[in-house]
Each structure stands twice: as structure tokens, then as C-alpha cells.
Amino acid sequence: MSDALTLPAEMRERAGKGASRALRRDGRVPAVIYGGKEEPTTIHVEEKVLVKLLMTGHFMNSIVEVTVDGKKTNTLPKDVALHPVTDRPIHVDFLRLAKGAKIDVNVPVVFTNEEASPGLKKGGVLNVVRHELELVCEADKIPSEIEIDVAGLEVGDSVHISALTLPEGSESAITDRDFTIATVVAPSALKRSEGEEGEEEEDVPADGVAATEQGPDADAEEEQEEKSE
Secondary structure, eight states: OOOOEEEEEEEOSOOSHHHHHHHHHTTEEEEEEEETTEEEEEEEEEHHHHHHHHTTSOGGGSOEEEEETTEEEEEEEEEEEEOTTTOOEEEEEEEEOOTTOEEEEEEEEEEEOGGGOHHHHTTOEEEESOSEEEEEEETTOOOSOEEEEOTTOOTTOEEEGGGOOOOTTEEESOOSSOOEEEEEEOOHHHHHHHHHHHHHHHHSOTTSOOGGGGSHHHHHHHHHHHHHO
């Protein structure tokens, strides 16, 4: 499960662009908590603390406990707006989580035991189709990542969503097809080598005589010899 993160916040007394710019000049980031059949709560948080949480790498897939005036609210980050030039956070949206709620999240995929894959050991390449899985999870059971064991995979083998045992409380958000997550493919050099071998086999018949040696010109010469006889 993703680690729960904590974030202290303060209520915003004023809204609007001017008030938001003033907060940012003071090292604060405007934010809002919405959802859960309650009115939106406008807040601001310390930029340094927010950036530290963003640097964890799993901020967007974690429950964030936002504390305002001593009141704790479990939330899920839904959007972080960044400055187009400096990449500094300028606004954050938090979704308020009701007890027992289920939410859609994108969870990163991590592959393990690559050294135990015969296909990869032969020079194959793991072609990752999906680096993240879209899951529906219980709010308090969001996995930080999904591990996929590739031991035993040969060149040409694929990993589909149906082959995974997802953590308790999680299920795939895509249910209408058994989609591919990754495939072990031959490297381009190996494919070219196999293609060239196939072309050579087509050009040379089973008796080892090249097709050009038994072409139309040879038949014409035989007919000319019969006529002259």
C-alpha cells in the first residue's frame, strides 16, 4: 500500500488571482479540497513541504492527510498545476475521500526476475506496453506499485492483465478486454538475421541447385537442340 503522507495547511481568507499571487510570493501554494458531498475548502500549503512530497515519486497515488486548524481530512491529489517556465507548483487539487470510497488511480508497474527469463537471457528485449495500470482501489488500500514476475518468459511470450493477481481491494478499471502489459521480443538484429535466412532458403531449392540455373533460358536451349536433331 502507498505510504500515507501528511500535509499541514491553512485556510485561504481571500480568493482570486491577486490573492494567489501574494501567497506564492510568500512561499505558499493555493489549493482546494473538494468532493465527498461537502462544499469545497480553499486552503494554502507551504511550497517547500509540497515539493518534498512531490519528490517522493508517489504523491499522486498516495493518500494525503491534510490538516487544517487541527482537523484532519484524508484526500487524494488529483492535479498539480506547474509554472510553465520554472516548474514550481502553483495550485493543487485534492479529492476528499469518504469512508469506504473507491477511486480510480494509475499505479506504476515494476518488473522483477528479469535475469530468470530465458528469452531475455538469449538477447530478447522486454517491450513494455503499459508502464502504469489503471486500477479501481479502495481508498485505504492503494498499492504503491504492481510487481510483475517475468521469470520463465521466452521470446514471443506476453504478460496480460488476466495473468496478474492484483492486491486485495484493487481491480482493473479496464474490464472489456484482456490487454497486454509487456512482451518479450527479439532484438532487431536477430529479426534481420532470421529474415535473411528465410530469403536464402526460398532462393535455393531442396536439391541445392539455384533456381536461375533451371530458368526459361535453359528450357529454350533444350528445345533448340531437339529441333536441330
